[in-house]
Amino acid sequence: MNGRDAAQIAVDDAGAKVRIYVPGYPITDLAAALKAQNSVNEKVALEIALGASATGLRSLVLVKQVGMNILADPLVISATQTIGSGLVIIAGDDLGPRLSQIEMDSRFYGPLSELPVLDPRSPEHLYSCILEAYTLSEKLRIPAIVRVTARLLAAPSFAISRRTFPETGQEFERTAPDLTMRGRHQRHHHLVLALAELASQSTNLNRLQVCGDGEAGIIASGFPASLAEDLGVSLFSVAYANPLPRKLLSRFIDAHRLILVAEEPEPYIESQLGMDARVLGKLSGHLPRGLLEKADIMRALKTLDKEQKRVPEVYETVAGRGYAGVCPECPFIPLFRALGKLDVPVAGDAGCAIRAAREPYESVDVVYGLGSSVGVASGFRTKGVAVIGDYALAHSGMQALINAVWQKRDVLVVILKNDVAAMTGGQEAPDLTALLEALVPTTILECPCSEKELEKLLKEELAASGVSAVVVSGKCVRNDAGTK
Numbered sequence: 239m240n241g242r243d244a245a246q247i248a249v250d251d252a253g254a255k256v257r258i259y260v261p262g263y264p265i266t267d268l269a270a271a272l273k274a275q276n277s278v279n280e281k282v283a284l285e286i287a288l289g290a291s292a293t294g295l296r297s298l299v300l301v302k303q304v305g306m307n308i309l310a311d312p313l314v315i316s317a318t319q320t321i322g323s324g325l326v327i328i329a330g331d332d333l334g335p336r337l338s339q340i341e342m343d344s345r346f347y348g349p350l351s352e353l354p355v356l357d358p359r360s361p362e363h364l365y366s367c368i369l370e371a372y373t374l375s376e377k378l379r380i381p382a383i384v385r386v387t388a389r390l391l392a393a394p395s396f397a398i399s400r401r402t403f404p405e406t407g408q409e410f411e412r413t414a415p416d417l418t419m420r421g422r423h424q425r426h427h428h429l430v431l432a433l434a435e436l437a438s439q440s441t442n443l444n445r446l447q448v449c450g451d452g453e454a455g456i457i458a459s460g461f462p463a464s465l466a467e468d469l470g471v472s473l474f475s476v477a478y479a480n481p482l483p484r485k486l487l488s489r490f491i492d493a494h495r496l497i498l499v500a501e502e503p504e505p506y507i508e509s510q511l512g513m514d515a516r517v518l519g520k521l522s523g524h525l526p527r528g529l530l531e532k533a534d535i536m537r538a539l540k541t542l543d544k545e546q547k548r549v550p551e552v553y554e555t556v557a558g559r560g561y562a563g564v565c566p567e568c569p570f571i572p573l574f575r576a577l578g579k580l581d582v583p584v585a586g587d588a589g590c591a592i593r594a595a596r597e598p599y600e601s602v603d604v605v606y607g608l609g610s611s612v613g614v615a616s617g618f619r620t621k622g623v624a625v626i627g628d629y630a631l632a633h634s635g636m637q638a639l640i641n642a643v644w645q646k647r648d649v650l651v652v653i654l655k656n657d658v659a660a661m662t663g664g665q666e667a668p669d670l671t672a673l674l675e676a677l678v679p680t681t682i683l684e685c686p687c688s689e690k691e692l693e694k695l696l697k698e699e700l701a702a703s704g705v706s707a708v709v710v711s712g713k714c715v716r717n718d719a720g721t722k
């Protein structure tokens with residue numbers, strides 16, 4: 239058993255009927271274990287879950303690193319509009335980052351959306367936190383968020399002591415109080431968040447281990463709370479990243495001369511306690527930013543009394559870490575080479591096009607995230623290219639294409655069509671060819687095709703004004719699930 243199994247059991251015990259996800263690190267395997275359904279993007283996934291919740295079904299949304307950004311709009315609105323049955327979002331953060339463009343800390347969505355966020359320390363704790371999230375969500379009629387990381391999901395687990403969690407079938411209350419939007423927000427602050435704050439003070443999920451002489455104590459959340467155990471100092475393991483259990487925290491801080499805050503990747507808790515000179519951690523330079531190891535915490539404890547000198551950081555390089563480039567037998571290699579020869583700006587997309595950004599292809603100039611390339615290329619000073627996978631096009635690229643047609647922009651959209659989300663394990667991608675053909679002049683090429691043929695076609699398309707699409711269709715050799 240590991241954290242992934244614990245999460246799966248919790249979601250089963252919570253009776254979540256609707257489970258939706260968007261593939262990506264680090265939640266893809268958990269989504270598969272939960273038999274969750276793939277969605278085009280996180281916003282749509284949350285909207286489906288909101289509909290399920292409103293009609294009495296418990297629901298689950300699993301999002302990858304940075305996925306919270308895409309669903310943020312319905313998320314913040316759902317806080318004050320209320321829901322029906324329990325709705326939990328499991329947000330996976332990629333610390334390192336290993337397979338993402340950035341290293342985001344989803345806990346910040348707690349204060350931003352004014353919704354509860356739980357940050358479990360161990361697989362057993364993850365089980366309890368997911369059930370607590372459903373309890374809070376159903377009781378307060380708001381979504382609740384559970385933050386997970388790859389290490390938490392992979393951590394070995396003891397046998398889980400399971401709980402029954404009877405279904406309520408609670409539906410959206412059509413007879414909601416007759417309040418304006420401001421009134422709903424006021425109610426959310428005064429009533430809902432007050433109840434959430436009360437829950438966060440509970441010692442069921444927060445854990446206090448007292449030892450040592452009161453000189454130093456550790457406040458930790460998430461997986462670092464497991465790393466901080468048995469170090470001979472008191473440990474307050476915080477389960478609720480939002481709302482923070484402020485009374486418990488302040489009592490713990492007052493009982494120690496110095497406090498180390500161990501969390502990852504950002505100083506989220508420390509920044510909320512940082513006005514107190516006794517509180518040290520990443521902001522004070524005692525701990526590194528990003529991922530933490532036990533050795534980091536031990537080293538910090540030894541130097542808590544000393545002011546940390548700012549030492550120049552060694553920035554991680556591609557040469558040092560290694561680079562997973564394009565698969566040697568990828569059918570799109572001639573396209574990557576042809577793109578690299580063009581003398582126009584090329585926007586790439588999260589997906590396999592990003593692998594072609596470096597040598598030997600150097601096919602794309604800029605990449606700003608999944609589904610972004612069409613919008614970015616629409617803004618180029620001169621006509622350029624957007625290279626986008628078929629899943630990314632469905633995710634959010636299509637809206638940018640509609641915008642480009644509507645605003646009569648100049649952009650050539652090249653779609654890598656392999657019918658799967660290749661980078662995240664080969665999940666099915668919808669076939670949008672018919673939609674493309676209805677929207678813009680579209681040329682379809684089947685791989686294998688020659689670099690020369692592709693270069694000629696791309697140059698011809700670039701010479702014409704307006705929006706057009708070239709669909710290059712090939713079978714992903716790494717993911718056999720792809721049909722073409």
Ligand code: SF4
Binds near residue numbers: 564567569656716717
């Ligand atoms: S994962 Fe598939 S599409 Fe991506 S580079 Fe490898 S072979 Fe090509």
